[in-house]
Amino acid sequence: APGSFxxxxxxxxxxxxxxxxxxxxxxxxxxxxxxxxxTGFSEKVHSDNSFELGIDAILMKPINWDKLGKAVRKLLDxxxxxxxx
Numbered sequence: 090a091p092g093s094f095x096x097x098x099x100x101x102x103x104x105x106x107x108x109x110x111x112x113x114x115x116x117x118x119x120x121x122x123x124x125x126x127x128t129g130f131s132e133k134v135h136s137d138n139s140f141e142l143g144i145d146a147i148l149m150k151p152i153n154w155d156k157l158g159k160a161v162r163k164l165l166d167x168x169x170x171x172x173x174x
Contacts, residue, residue: 091118096164098157101128112143123164127152 097115101108112124124143129150139147146160 094119094122095168096123096125096161098125098127098161101126109142109144116143121168123168125157125160125164 097112099108099111103111108126108128112126115122115124123145125146125148126139126144127148127150139145145164148157148160
């Protein structure tokens with residue numbers, strides 16, 4: 090169920106669907122859910138247009154686990170402070 094998730098972490102390159110398109114579709118159903126996009130390189134997604142694509146954070150590969158943890162914590166904390174459940 091869409092309400093069962095607190096956050097989505099996705100890759101940019103996947104079979105049949107890109108991470109930015111996934112984020113866009115998810116935000117149509119759950120506009121409040123934070124989305125973290127992991128990518129090695131993308132001309133399509135960058136910090137200037139990530140918000141309009143439905144992406145709340147971008148992490149470059151190889152993934153630094155400390156940065157991932159901090160991004161998850163920041164996004165979940167910001168959702169909690171906005172009164173959303």
